[in-house]
Amino acid sequence: MNPENTENLKKTPLCGACLEAGGKMVDFHGWFLPVQFDSILAEHKAVREAAGMFDVSHMGQIWVEGKDTWKFLQYVNTNIIKRTQFKGTYSHIVNEKGYIIDDAISFALATDKYLVIVNAACIDKDVAWFYKNAAGFDVKITNDSDNWGMIALQGPKAIEYASALIPDVKEMARFTIKEIGLFGAQGYVTRTGYTGEDGVEIMLPPRAIVHLWDELKAAGVKPCGLGARDVLRLEAGYLLNGVDATGKQTPYEANCGWVVKLDKDYFIGQDALSAQKVKGMERRLTGFVLTSPGVPREGCKIFKEGKEIGVVTSGTFSPLFKGIAMGYADTDLQEGDTVEIEIHGRLISAKKVKTPFYQNRV
Amino acid sequence: MHTAENSKYAKTHEWAYMDNGVVTVGISEYAQQEIGDIVFVDLPKIGTAVQAGQNCCVIESVKSASEIYAPVSGEIVEVNEAVNADPAVVNRAAHGDGWLFKIKAAKPEEYDGLLDLKAYKETLDK
Numbered sequence: 001m002n003p004e005n006t007e008n009l010k011k012t013p014l015c016g017a018c019l020e021a022g023g024k025m026v027d028f029h030g031w032f033l034p035v036q037f038d039s040i041l042a043e044h045k046a047v048r049e050a051a052g053m054f055d056v057s058h059m060g061q062i063w064v065e066g067k068d069t070w071k072f073l074q075y076v077n078t079n080i081i082k083r084t085q086f087k088g089t090y091s092h093i094v095n096e097k098g099y100i101i102d103d104a105i106s107f108a109l110a111t112d113k114y115l116v117i118v119n120a121a122c123i124d125k126d127v128a129w130f131y132k133n134a135a136g137f138d139v140k141i142t143n144d145s146d147n148w149g150m151i152a153l154q155g156p157k158a159i160e161y162a163s164a165l166i167p168d169v170k171e172m173a174r175f176t177i178k179e180i181g182l183f184g185a186q187g188y189v190t191r192t193g194y195t196g197e198d199g200v201e202i203m204l205p206p207r208a209i210v211h212l213w214d215e216l217k218a219a220g221v222k223p224c225g226l227g228a229r230d231v232l233r234l235e236a237g238y239l240l241n242g243v244d245a246t247g248k249q250t251p252y253e254a255n256c257g258w259v260v261k262l263d264k265d266y267f268i269g270q271d272a273l274s275a276q277k278v279k280g281m282e283r284r285l286t287g288f289v290l291t292s293p294g295v296p297r298e299g300c301k302i303f304k305e306g307k308e309i310g311v312v313t314s315g316t317f318s319p320l321f322k323g324i325a326m327g328y329a330d331t332d333l334q335e336g337d338t339v340e341i342e343i344h345g346r347l348i349s350a351k352k353v354k355t356p357f358y359q360n361r362v
Numbered sequence: 363m364h365t366a367e368n369s370k371y372a373k374t375h376e377w378a379y380m381d382n383g384v385v386t387v388g389i390s391e392y393a394q395q396e397i398g399d400i401v402f403v404d405l406p407k408i409g410t411a412v413q414a415g416q417n418c419c420v421i422e423s424v425k426s427a428s429e430i431y432a433p434v435s436g437e438i439v440e441v442n443e444a445v446n447a448d449p450a451v452v453n454r455a456a457h458g459d460g461w462l463f464k465i466k467a468a469k470p471e472e473y474d475g476l477l478d479l480k481a482y483k484e485t486l487d488k
Contacts, residue, residue: 230425
């Protein structure tokens, strides 16, 4: 990448460490981040078989505090937000039409204090949405994103590596958070990730996060970039907001109906989602595996018996399954149905499958 | 045998090596590094007529698809089947066993108009 063009890009505290590790840097939604260090396939293999680490410092941290914290989060989320201390809840934040604004995890640190982790590209939008809808709630909303570095340590050996620094991480359940002190700084560890493997995500202030990166690297954890991250998350069937949801789809359409709890107290988007639940929908995010060689990409059209029935939103080459894709397609498709995906002007056969493509041992 | 030194180059990062009027085509070492892990190559069909500069092959890596252009006009007379079984050979040996296809040149003078290694490298420095 031309260094002249990087001046306006936002840098994470790990930018220097990534460059030092040989990171091939790109502009990712205005962030200067590594797409790969070694090879995407080698990084993918490290995460599936051992452990890899990702700089995810660009992700957003929003604090919601005050007496009405839980009530407010219930109001802006489709899922039931867990109240048990240290538990996290994955949910969608939708608008009045039920369209996805972002997907986020809300962690309960106290009854009046939650940490909400959101997508980097949505931080400003989410904060504005929270402010706009906070009227009548006794809450304080703080965007703390610039003050934290974050590393996602992922893979079957991730917990072993993390335990060397944070001894009781082994006892943490999936989707929980814990306060930690590391390298003279206070931070948080969550047992979460975006790869389909077990692992943790560790939040620390800038100086300490660099220290953590160096320690993990010295211990043998492989630095991994956005390229491997995209293959891993797609194999795991995880939605990428901005790509698989573009502000025009509901959680039902995004095949995430499980995050919508229509029975809870009123929340934004409830009416629209209730109506869709009754009426049904035309297209849904669907998984496909190519049965002939090729690599499907975003924008490829999907055909069945000559009729266009959908479009790919995410596609890649998976070392485990070859060509895989997710795309919005007619809801009457059945599992195992054969379709054709148009790649470079040629129709390549594929079949509908259930996602996730990859089911891990977590 | 074709090497980086005795081949000619197109600005679009293909190398070409002519022997008895047949031009072997591959991608440069620089191109394979930029493209990254090659996972699939959509080779042209034997017998296809191509024009110099025409897109006739697609290389897929994990992160992107790259079009490959014919450096000279002519007919595709051979493709490297080994690439189908092991696309990564293009990464490992871009100038050797990772060649892609051969064109029977219709206008051999087009070959003379391609860049030599030194001139090609100069285009990369820009």
